[in-house]
Amino acid sequence: MRKSTVIITLTILGLVAAGFLLLREVAHFQFTRNETISSGTTASSRWPEGAAVAPHTLSYEIEGEAPLVEPVREAVEQHLDVRPAVPDETPELIIVLEETAVGWSPFRSRAEIKASALFSSNGDFDFRESRPYFFEFNADDGQDDGLIVQVAAEYEINDQSAGVISRPGYLDQLADTLAQEVANTVQTHIFAAP
Numbered sequence: 124m125r126k127s128t129v130i131i132t133l134t135i136l137g138l139v140a141a142g143f144l145l146l147r148e149v150a151h152f153q154f155t156r157n158e159t160i161s162s163g164t165t166a167s168s169r170w171p172e173g174a175a176v177a178p179h180t181l182s183y184e185i186e187g188e189a190p191l192v193e194p195v196r197e198a199v200e201q202h203l204d205v206r207p208a209v210p211d212e213t214p215e216l217i218i219v220l221e222e223t224a225v226g227w228s229p230f231r232s233r234a235e236i237k238a239s240a241l242f243s244s245n246g247d248f249d250f251r252e253s254r255p256y257f258f259e260f261n262a263d264d265g266q267d268d269g270l271i272v273q274v275a276a277e278y279e280i281n282d283q284s285a286g287v288i289s290r291p292g293y294l295d296q297l298a299d300t301l302a303q304e305v306a307n308t309v310q311t312h313i314f315a316a317p
Contacts, residue, residue, distance in 0.1 A: 128296075144195055148202075153188075153194055155232070157283065157285070157302055159281070160233070160281045161162070161301075165277075165312050165313050165316065166255065166274070166275050167258075167272070167275070169271065170271045171200055171270075174270050174271070174312060175315050176200060176272050176314055178204070178314045180217045181205045181214075182205070182206055182208040182216070183205045183207065183217065184208045184214045184217055185217075185218045185219075186218070187220025190223075191220055191225070191236070192220065195198065195218065195220065195301055195302065196304035199218065199302045199305060201302065202306040203302075214291075216240065217240070217242070217251075218240050218241075218301075220236070221239060222235070225294070225297065227290050229287060230287065231284070231285050232282070233283050234293075234297050235279075236279070236281075237277070238277075240274075240276045240278070240305045242274040242309070243275075244273070246296060250275060251275065256275040279302050284296070
């Protein structure tokens with residue numbers, strides 16, 4: 124009798140532990156207090172001076188590695204009017220996840236993210252290879268309306284969260300912070316002249 128009670132107790136504890144492990148990997152929840160610091164710098168060039176792109180649905184792509192690519196894709200699509208670039212299409216907006224150091228635990232998590240957003244109205248992203256960014260184009264490089272806008276923004280996000288948080292919930296929180304930064308850049312430096 125006692126042996127079966129121990130087996131039942133261990134089985135229940137095992138199921139609870141397995142359930143918790145599964146929940147922390149797939150569920151999107153958080154009950155946290157977090158401290159997030161995000162900063163960004165933006166460089167842009169436009170012809171003619173003061174030009175801005177008319178608001179429209181932007182084609183985009185995201186470069187980087189898991190685990191943040193999919194959460195960033197979902198967050199960007201919530202904050203901006205965008206569509207994924209189709210194969211063989213040069214996107215207008217490229218979001219690059221350069222460094223993603225994410226340390227997650229159910230009760231305390233930390234992250235340091237470096238990312239960039241690059242925009243080119245004429246499809247020329249040669250400027251992305253230079254730091255500081257160097258934009259170079261001629262008036263005849265413009266689209267039919269003669270307008271050229273190129274923008275490069277760099278972001279740093281540092282986060283410390285304490286409380287109960289799932290891994291997907293934490294990734295969603297980080298992705299949303301980055302998506303808000305990218306949306307701000309699009310609104311203030313692409314669809315409006317700074």
